[in-house]
Amino acid sequence: QQQVKQSPQSLIVQKGGISIINCAYENTAFDYFPWYQQFPGKGPALLIAIRPDVSEKKEGRFTISFNKSAKQFSLHIMDSQPGDSATYFCAASLDAGGTSYGKLTFGQGTILTVHP
Amino acid sequence: AAGVIQSPRHLIKEKRETATLKCYPIPRHDTVYWYQQGPGQDPQFLISFYEKMQSDKGSIPDRFSAQQFSDYHSELNMSSLELGDSALYFCASSLAYEQYFGPGTRLTVT
Numbered sequence: 001q002q003q004v005k006q007s008p009q010s011l012i013v014q015k016g017g018i019s020i021i022n023c024a025y026e027n028t029a030f031d032y033f034p035w036y037q038q039f040p041g042k043g044p045a046l047l048i049a050i051r052p053d054v055s056e057k058k059e060g061r062f063t064i065s066f067n068k069s070a071k072q073f074s075l076h077i078m079d080s081q082p083g084d085s086a087t088y089f090c091a092a093s094l095d096a097g098g099t100s101y102g103k104l105t106f107g108q109g110t111i112l113t114v115h116p
Numbered sequence: 117a118a119g120v121i122q123s124p125r126h127l128i129k130e131k132r133e134t135a136t137l138k139c140y141p142i143p144r145h146d147t148v149y150w151y152q153q154g155p156g157q158d159p160q161f162l163i164s165f166y167e168k169m170q171s172d173k174g175s176i177p178d179r180f181s182a183q184q185f186s187d188y189h190s191e192l193n194m195s196s197l198e199l200g201d202s203a204l205y206f207c208a209s210s211l212a213y214e215q216y217f218g219p220g221t222r223l224t225v226t
Contacts, residue, residue, distance in 0.1 A: 041220075046215070049213075093215075
């Protein structure tokens with residue numbers, strides 16, 4: 001059972017456009033929601049993350065929108081560039097107790113292609 | 117800035133052989149996670165360590181074991197390798213909730 005569901009599976013956007021990727025989660029105990037960018041053969045790189053006490057977080061061209069009641073969050077990439085072409089994963093985790101945080105549960109991933 | 121180091125980067129083994137993957141976390145990070153990523157798949161959690169103690173366990177086969185040493189580096193030991201073990205293996209480290217991934221070890225079992 002996929003605890004974090006991500007859509008779309010693939011996305012094609014023109015340069016300068018807005019890329020939007022959506023995720024929905026099941027476990028209401030999740031309290032940390034990061035987005036990762038992964039290029040082929042490379043490790044996932046942390047892009048931006050949000051906690052459920054805020055509804056939106058912006059860092060440069062990347063924005064996370066969070067809807068706690070709907071159990072949904074999304075990534076918006078403004079002014080998309082060909083260099084943004086990669087696989088994007090949403091994820092969720094929860095406090096494992098003590099000062100350690102728990103495992104990441106990933107969405108299925110979105111392959112983003114930005115055409116010049 | 118220092119990143120997570122993994123070695124080796126590529127490993128080719130035959131069925132039924134043993135493999136050892138190493139992970140060196142970012143300095144001062146106290147938690148290490150191991151993930152397995154198959155082709156076209158999302159990373160799947162295997163096991164984690166906090167302050168050298170196992171903190172959580174995922175869908176890790178009994179053939180796999182791991183530990184974290186006094187210098188905080190971690191090793192994933194994989195025995196009786198199967199073709200299905202071919203994947204990218206990532207280590208991530210954290211000090212709080214942000215996990216930073218290493219470049220991965222690509223394991224190919226033939």
